Amino acid sequence: MTSRLALPGSVLILSAALPILGHANTDYFKCQTEAGTVFSQFPCNENATEQKVTHSNPRHQGPKEDYGKQLTELEKENKRNSINMQIRSTKHKVVMLKRERSAKTLAEEQRLERLMSDDERKALKKEVQVNIKDIERRYSQRIKETEQKLARLEKFLARFQ
Incomplete structure (x- = not known):
């Protein structure tokens, strides 16, 4: 409950991104920093935990493009x-x-x-x-x-x- 209150913007961004990201399996990282909880597509620090957003149809794969x-x-x-x-x-x-x-x-x-x-x-x-x-x-x-x-x-x- 406290992490949600501490980072309402991050939770809101993540929850807003879920429908967009929901078309495919998507990995992201969750990190605890001095600023609070941070969500990123790359590990933020050594304590980063990998999270996965999945679609209701797990056989559907999204594009594997690198936009770098x-x-x-x-x-x-x-x-x-x-x-x-x-x-x-x-x-x-x-x-x-x-x-x-x-x-x-x-x-x-x-x-x-x-x-x-x-x-x-x-x-x-x-x-x-x-x-x-x-x-x-x-x-x-x-x-x-x-x-x-x-x-x-x-x-x-x-x-x-």
């Missing part, structure tokens, strides 16, 4: 999808960084085209060239790091193909 391969393949597919999303995001980031770099470079170059005297233009031209080099250096480093991350993601994805 299918579950592993689903897990790999989910991992591939996750990596593909990261790759798309990283590629988008590279495009945005290049676009931002181009816009800032153009803005610096356009400063030269404004109306000004020749002396001002010469002084500004040097300043603009320094600024463009700085922009190129900063964005080139960020783009390089992002492309390296992209290469690592694609290499990681290749392991799941």
Whole structure:
């Protein structure tokens, strides 16, 4: 009586599974743990007792399929999808960084085209060239790091193909 009160969810799950599992002989394990009674398709500890759920027609056998391969393949597919999303995001980031770099470079170059005297233009031209080099250096480093991350993601994805 106390084990039922301690684990009403487990008993409820097991009793709900009985009609589904009732079409064939099914083995499961019952274990006593610190958390209470646990039911599992694998032994939980050395004190696990094997239990059997049987159908009213014992000659009827259920399918003997191992779904481990299918579950592993689903897990790999989910991992591939996750990596593909990261790759798309990283590629988008590279495009945005290049676009931002181009816009800032153009803005610096356009400063030269404004109306000004020749002396001002010469002084500004040097300043603009320094600024463009700085922009190129900063964005080139960020783009390089992002492309390296992209290469690592694609290499990681290749392991799941």
